[in-house]
């Protein structure tokens with residue numbers, strides 16, 4: 245596989261909401277001026293249904309407002325990587341109708357089949373104005389950005405490897421490994437995962453990627469303690 249470490253310029257991390265854990269999105273900027281967004285966070289004001297017994301979610305600036313801090317409008321996003329269609333990851337997809345949305349085919353088909361986990365939010369990810377490209381398996385999206393299929397949280401979930409010129413490879417595990425304590429070959433199932441064996445396989449796959457790539461940073465999907473230590477927009481990793 246050819247890599248072009250100089251092809252990417254910056255990785256921004258943004259917190260868009262906070263419930264039990266941070267809800268986050270990521271922006272990658274390439275050297276040739278492309279903007280690649282990873283997930284779109286919760287729709288502002290969304291609260292978990294009372295029967296879930298979760299604490300209320302507090303909102304900071306949403307993804308569109310945080311992009312505006314960088315003088316970017318939603319129309320400036322070229323590609324939106326959809327890791328999966330849980331509401332905390334796809335809540336603002338309709339704002340990105342000009343972008344190409346990239347999703348794993350098996351995840352898109354699972355959601356389109358009417359699976360109740362995703363059907364409740366279908367207006368967020370199944371808007372007819374959105375343009376999807378469906379991928380079949382691990383893929384090099386662009387030089388320096390690789391998509392890694394990690395089933396277990398849900399079928400066709402994807403994690404992202406970003407190769408930065410200074411920081412080196414950064415692995416965004418997303419919900420395949422939501423917190424550092426689950427970055428283990430015997431990772432147990434969380435209530436949010438749909439398959440324990442596949443979740444474990446996904447964690448093992450990411451551990452192997454981090455070792456092979458000598459990842460300079462592994463960012464977990466919803467890790468309170470780690471999040472405190474990370475640079476957030478307007479700061480960035482280069």
Ligand SMILES: [Zn+2]
Nearest residue numbers: 330332419465
């Ligand atoms: Zn999540």
